Amino acid sequence: DAGVTQSPTHLIKTRGQQVTLRCSPKSGHDTVSWYQQALGQGPQFIFQYYEEEERQRGNFPDRFSGHQFPNYSSELNVNALLLGDSALYLCASSFSGRGAYNEQFFGPGTRLTVL
Amino acid sequence: AQKVTQAQTEISVVEKEDVTLDCVYETRDTTYYLFWYKQPPSGELVFLIRRNSFDEQNEISGRYSWNFQKSTSSFNFTITASQVVDSAVYFCALRGGIYNQGGKLIFGQGTELSVKP
Numbered sequence: 001d002a003g004v005t006q007s008p009t010h011l012i013k014t015r016g017q018q019v020t021l022r023c024s025p026k027s028g029h030d031t032v033s034w035y036q037q038a039l040g041q042g043p044q045f046i047f048q049y050y051e052e053e054e055r056q057r058g059n060f061p062d063r064f065s066g067h068q069f070p071n072y073s074s075e076l077n078v079n080a081l082l083l084g085d086s087a088l089y090l091c092a093s094s095f096s097g098r099g100a101y102n103e104q105f106f107g108p109g110t111r112l113t114v115l
Numbered sequence: 116a117q118k119v120t121q122a123q124t125e126i127s128v129v130e131k132e133d134v135t136l137d138c139v140y141e142t143r144d145t146t147y148y149l150f151w152y153k154q155p156p157s158g159e160l161v162f163l164i165r166r167n168s169f170d171e172q173n174e175i176s177g178r179y180s181w182n183f184q185k186s187t188s189s190f191n192f193t194i195t196a197s198q199v200v201d202s203a204v205y206f207c208a209l210r211g212g213i214y215n216q217g218g219k220l221i222f223g224q225g226t227e228l229s230v231k232p
Contacts, residue, residue: 033219042223043160043206048218058219103165106152107159108157
């Protein structure tokens with residue numbers, strides 16, 4: 001049973017560029033959440049996708065956008081990259097079914113470096 | 116507002132010592148969930164435990180144990196007879212209840228545990 005997968009593993013971009021990160025949820029999961037983890041900090045919630053729509057959003061600017069596909073996989077897009085966007089981006093998947101505790105299982109992350 | 120505080124930034128112990136990682140949380144929700152995750156150098160967050168706000172029973176799993184006390188808003192994590200493989204960053208996280216439909220997690224700053232042989 002494959003867990004949460006993310007691609008790419010590492011990415012280097014320059015300021016002003018745009019980036020797309022990808023996530024495939026754990027088998028049986030239908031909800032995907034994205035987190036940003038700066039060096040030495042705890043993960044910060046960016047947003048969550050369920051049924052191909054953004055269901056909840058954290059305190060991130062509109063430069064951060066996302067998408068969920070019919071197969072539940074998801075993309076995170078960041079436009080006009082800033083140096084401060086350098087971080088580990090974590091994807092987490094969960095199952096939304098009633099009675100489920102909705103534990104989030106995390107992928108290995110994508111390390112984004114903005115130069 | 117919801118907040119998780121892990122006051123210990125770094126802890127260093129010698130193998131076989133017991134160590135306790137502290138977690139204090141703030142929430143106005145009457146129903147909420149608390150979690151502990153382990154993050155090894157590889158970066159992936161590994162789920163360790165979930166505790167519901169209505170269940171204050173402490174839990175033990177092998178060398179790991181958790182002490183949940185609503186009266187002090189604390190959810191502490193103890194590793195007994197620590198091992199080098201326990202070296203990692205540990206995060207405590209909070210998820211609100213019925214008004215948190217999406218279930219976003221609020222993480223503490225993390226505690227870096229170093230277990231030396």
